[in-house]
Each structure stands twice: as C-alpha cells, then as structure tokens.
Amino acid sequence: WTSGTAEAAEVSLRELAALAETAGSQVLDAVLQRRQTPDPATYLGKGKAHELKEIVAACGADTVIVDSDLAPSQRRGLEDVVKVKVVDRTALILDIFAQHAKSREGKAQVELAQLEYLLPRLRGWGESMSRQAGGRVAGGAGIGSRGPGETKIELDRRRIRMRMAKLRKEIEAMAPARKTMRQSRRTNKVPSVAIAGYTNAGKSSLLNVLTDADVMVQDALFATLDPTVRKAKTLEGREYTLVDTVGFVRNLPHELVEAFRSSLEEVGEADLILHVLDAAHPDPEGQVEAVKTVLADIDGASEIEQIIVLNKADLAEPETLARLRSRYPLSVVVSAKSQTGITELKEMIAEHLPTPAKEVRVLVP
Ligand code: GDP
Numbered sequence: 001w002t003s004g005t006a007e008a009a010e011v012s013l014r015e016l017a018a019l020a021e022t023a024g025s026q027v028l029d030a031v032l033q034r035r036q037t038p039d040p041a042t043y044l045g046k047g048k049a050h051e052l053k054e055i056v057a058a059c060g061a062d063t064v065i066v067d068s069d070l071a072p073s074q075r076r077g078l079e080d081v082v083k084v085k086v087v088d089r090t091a092l093i094l095d096i097f098a099q100h101a102k103s104r105e106g107k108a109q110v111e112l113a114q115l116e117y118l119l120p121r122l123r124g125w126g127e128s129m130s131r132q133a134g135g136r137v138a139g140g141a142g143i144g145s146r147g148p149g150e151t152k153i154e155l156d157r158r159r160i161r162m163r164m165a166k167l168r169k170e171i172e173a174m175a176p177a178r179k180t181m182r183q184s185r186r187t188n189k190v191p192s193v194a195i196a197g198y199t200n201a202g203k204s205s206l207l208n209v210l211t212d213a214d215v216m217v218q219d220a221l222f223a224t225l226d227p228t229v230r231k232a233k234t235l236e237g238r239e240y241t242l243v244d245t246v247g248f249v250r251n252l253p254h255e256l257v258e259a260f261r262s263s264l265e266e267v268g269e270a271d272l273i274l275h276v277l278d279a280a281h282p283d284p285e286g287q288v289e290a291v292k293t294v295l296a297d298i299d300g301a302s303e304i305e306q307i308i309v310l311n312k313a314d315l316a317e318p319e320t321l322a323r324l325r326s327r328y329p330l331s332v333v334v335s336a337k338s339q340t341g342i343t344e345l346k347e348m349i350a351e352h353l354p355t356p357a358k359e360v361r362v363l364v365p
Contacts, residue, residue, distance in 0.1 A: 006032075011282050016067045016089065018200070023096045028059040042081055043074040049081040056082050065092055072121045090117060097256060105174045112167045113256050115160050122153050122160075191240045191353045193232070194267040194304075196295065197276030198287035202311040205336035206276055207244045210346070229266075234350035235343070243270065268300040271354050274345075275306045279324060279333070280315035288328075307332065307348055314338045 009032055017027045031044075031052055039045040043066065044052060056064060063085045064078070070088040079086045087095075094114050101107040195203045211230040232242045243266045267273065275291060277284050288308070295301040308331035310316070310324050321333055332348050334341030 006034075007282075011286075012067055016065060016092075019089075019092055019096060020065055023092060023099065025063065025065075028061050029055055031055060038068070038074070040071075040074065042077040043070055044078065046081075049078055052078075053082045056084055063087055065089070093256065105171060108167050108170050108174075112164060112171070115164050115167075119157065119160055119164075122156055191271045192243060192269065193240055193272045193274060193349060193353075194243045194270035195274045195276060196267055196291060197274075197309075198278065198281075198291055201276040201278040201281075201287070202336045203244055203276050206274070206309065206311065206334075207242055209336050209339060209342055211242055234353070235346050236350065238350065238353070240271075240349075240353060243267070264294070264298045264301075267295065268298045268304075270304055272349065272352050273301070273304050273306045274309050274349070276309045276311050277324070278312050279310040279321055280312040280317075284310075284320070284324060285327070305352055306330065307345075307352065309334055309345060311336055313340060 013030055013032065017030065020027050031048070033044050033048045035045060039049075042049040052064065055061075061084060064082055065087050066078075067089055069090050070078070070086070075086050075088065094110065094117055097110045098107075098114065101110045195207060197203050207230060211232045230242045230244075231239060233239055273295075275288070277288060281287060292302075308324075308328040310321060310328075310331055310333045312335060313321060313333045314335040314337055325331055325333065330348075332341060332345050334345050
C-alpha cells in the first residue's frame with residue numbers, strides 16, 4: 001500500500017524484495033495498492049486482499065511480506081483472507097539480523113530486539129481484561145476476571161520480560177570490553193575512521209580496498225552486522241583504524257536502533273566518517289537522509305566530519321555524479337570494484353585525520 005508516488009513505492013518494494021532474498025526467500029510476485037490510508041481490518045482493503053489471495057494461490061507462495069508495519073489485528077485480518085503466513089517489514093528485518101549476527105553480543109542484541117517486537121503482539125483477550133481489573137499485577141486478579149488464556153499469556157509475558165532483563169544485563173556486561181579496546185586505541189593515538197552508509201552501498205568492498213583485508217563482500221543486504229575493526233595506512237604511512245558498521249536501511253525498526261546502539265557507538269567515537277553512497281542507486285539522496293537519521297541518534301556522531309564517498313562510479317550516470325558532487329562539497333567519486341578514485345580518497349582521508357599530537361620528550365640530563 002502507498003499514499004506516495006509510484007516511483008518511491010517501487011523503489012521501496014524492490015528493496016523489500018532484496019531484503020526477502022537476503023533472508024533466503026524466493027520472491028514470486030508483487031502487488032501495489034494505492035489508497036489514502038491502510039485498511040484497519042485487512043491493511044489492503046477487502047477487495048485487494050481477495051485479489052492477493054488469488055495471486056498467492058496462482059504462484060504457490062507460502063508467505064506474504066508487507067512493506068510496512070502491521071498492527072496485530074491487520075496481520076490476522078489479512079492472514080484470514082489470504083490463508084498463508086503474513087509477515088511485516090520489521091519482522092523480516094529482524095529475521096535477517098538474526099541470521100547474520102555472529103558475535104555473542106550481536107546475537108544477544110538481536111534476540112532482545114525480537115522479544116521487544118513480540119511482546120506487544122502476543123495475542124489474547126487478556127489485554128482488555130487486565131485493564132478492567134485495574135491493571136493489577138499478574139496472578140493477583142479477582143476471581144472470574146481472568147480466563148486460562150490470559151494466565152498463559154501473562155506467564156509468557158513474564159517469561160519474556162525476564163529473558164529481556166537477562167539479555168540486557170549480558171549486553172551491559174560485554175560493553176566494558178569494547179570500551180577498553182577503544183580506549184587503548186585512543187591512548188595509543190591511532191586515529192579512527194568509521195565507514196557508514198546505506199546497506200549494499202559498498203562499505204565492505206571499500207574496506208577491502210583500503211586495507212587489503214578479506215572481508216566477506218556480498219550482494220545482499222546486511223552482510224555486515226558486527227563492527228569489524230581493521231588497520232589501514234595513509235599514503236604517507238600513517239596508521240589509522242577502519243571500522244565497518246551495521247548496514248543502514250530505510251525505516252530501520254526502532255527495536256533494532258535501540259539494540260544496536262552499542263555497536264553504533266563506535267561511529268560516535270570516530271575521528272572521521274566515510275559515508276559511502278551507492279551513486280548508481282535510483283534514490284541516492286534518500287539513502288543519505290536515511291543514514292543521517294540513524295546517525296543523528298548516536299551520541300556525538302553528527303558532529304564528526306563526513307566524507308561522502310560516491311561509490312559505484314562505474315555504474316552511475318555522469319549527471320548523477322555531477323549532481324551529487326555539487327550537493328555534497330566534501331565528496332569523492334570512486335569505484336571500489338574497478339578501484340578508481342582510491343588514491344584521491346586516501347589523500348582526502350589523510351587530510352581530514354586529526355593532526356598527530358606533538359611528541360613531548362623530556363630530556364633527563
Ligand atoms: P555493504 O553492504 O555496504 O558492505 O556493500 P558490499 O561491499 O557488500 O557491496 C554490495 C555489492 O555491491 C556487492 O555485490 C559488490 O560487489 C558491489 N559493489 C561494491 N562496490 C562496487 C562498485 O564500485 N561498482 C560496482 N559495480 N559494484 C560494486
């Protein structure tokens with residue numbers, strides 16, 4: 001469903017399809033519904049929902065993925081019509097993050113985000129009943145005000161909350177280790193550069209070019225989940241660290257922004273940000289905005305100088321490159337693939353690294 005322009009909706013749908021493929025699905029068909037507001041009962045509206053049912057049956061799909069967030073009742077309403085599983089954008093993104101989390105911390109963060117998403121969506125009539133009972137704590141309700149279904153849900157909720165509290169503690173306990181690592185890098189005066197940018201923009205590829213490291217490069221969204229720290233050198237041989245971060249995506253579920261705040265802190269502590277942009281994407285400015293929205297949420301990140309790296313120059317239209325160059329004065333045109341513009345980028349990085357602290361030598365006679 002969209003109330004916006006057809007092009008914007010198509011870009012968003014194409015991205016959703018790419019996300020679904022990253023999650024391991026095969027995309028069979030797409031349906032676009034234009035209306036002012038989503039239908040409260042079936043999201044698409046009755047007529048369109050039945051049309052979707054036909055399409056689902058014709059192509060043999062087992063899941064419908066919707067390009068926005070669904071209220072629990074809308075999801076059920078649509079499921080009742082189409083007769084297959086209905087998943088919303090947030091659930092899909094959470095699923096991908098779950099598949100790609102590698103570190104213990106990353107895994108804990110994704111699980112926390114998934115539970116946060118699940119908690120308000122547990123179905124049951126307990127919801128309104130407990131409100132009637134004056135919001136008393138679970139287990140202490142008046143007789144007759146609680147059915148067995150509610151008890152079960154309350155129990156599930158309690159278990160989930162307990163698990164969430166445990167995960168939060170675990171994550172908190174892991175944070176100091178990373179902080180110590182960061183601090184030791186700082187006291188050693190190694191400047192740090194963070195690579196940020198929309199998912200699939202070419203961050204990992206660029207990291208490889210700049211460091212000769214062999215990071216997995218994948219034509220899929222979210223190949224990178226946990227921050228990777230690599231050593232790199234300027235042309236003059238000055239050492240700095242390069243941090244690759246989580247892929248940014250439009251409408252990143254707020255549960256995830258929260259969960260990944262600690263990983264994103266790396267960006268907030270960097271001396272310089274390389275903001276990588278896929279210049280061949282149909283809406284590069286939209287991607288910049290999406291990334292900036294996430295960065296604005298990270299303490300200190302908005303004050304850090306950003307070099308906009310216009311990547312995929314080998315694919316981009318010259319007019320687009322010219323437009324982006326004039327829009328973003330501190331930018332450089334590169335292709336991580338054909339390795340053009342890399343020297344210019346390295347020079348620009350060297351120019352914008354903080355000046356090395358003067359060495360103070362005390363000569364003891
Ligand atoms: P990330 O998600 O930002 O880390 O992006 P990746 O580095 O994994 O790259 C995503 C896809 O874009 C991969 O298929 C890369 O091979 C491709 N890619 C990256 N840089 C370039 C480039 O300069 N030109 C072209 N044509 N493709 C690129």
